[in-house]
Amino acid sequence: MDTPESPEAGTPNRRGFLNWLLGTSVGALFGSVLYPVARFLSPPEIPEASTRQVEAGAVNDPELLEKGFKILRFGNEPVILVRLGDEEFRAFAGTCTHLDCIVEFHKEPGRIWCNCHNGEYDLRGRVVAGPPPRPLEAFQVDLVAKGAGQPKTVVVSRA
Template sequence: MQNDTLKRRSFLNYLLGGGVIAVLAAIGFPIYKYLKPPKIPEAAESQVTAGTLAELQAAEGRYKIFRFGRKPGIVVLMPNNEIRAFSASCTHLDCIVQYRPDLNVLWCPCHNGKYDLTGRNISGPPPRPLEQWVAHYDKASDNIFVSKGEGA
């Protein structure tokens, strides 16, 4: 008899506990999902216009930051007049790098990280090289086009 009551009681406890867990899950799941911001599709652009050569020549540091989709990029006019393009997001903490003609490096002012002009991290905290992009100069329009990767 004692045992029966206990069994019934523990059964009710499980039922109640399970119910509470189910309710919390029903409340928690939508909130968890809601907290995750929806993915906004990235710009499908495979190539963007970074600016014109004239702009780059006139720029004080001989570099320009441009938008590639939702990410910043940098085009640099090297001393030999070659144009190179990189992702401008420092691999350390996502600051935006700039070109330092005096040191001939890509430099991140936030934590003094330095990259050489192939994007390799050479000093300071950056853990990885900058992604190098492909820059094409179109003489007719004076535009610099940048695309990611070799094939593009």
């Protein structure tokens, strides 16, 4: 900084010292106010219970029979369960890899479809058309017998 009093560059003087003192104090003040604010603004990590497996209901669930698919709560993530036949089910991550929308299943062409930007996946989760960059993550589906006379239960687990 150039002050009229500075006699020579590099020589300390009173004005320069005071300016330095004031500058660092103001800097420290702003720093000590802005640091906590910045930390406050960044949301804390909240640990989520990790889910390995969920029961998706009976194989003859009316919603599954009617629409051919169902969105499950897999912990905090949505998972799409698709019914292809009485004993044939598939499950994939329910969020489109394009921009995070939740997908649905269209029975007619047999495709998983995202309404946001017309992303289309086949029944193995591979991208067929539209903007999605990656295939849907596949989940494992097992049918578990619950007892004599009872319909089997669909169990979805992380592959």
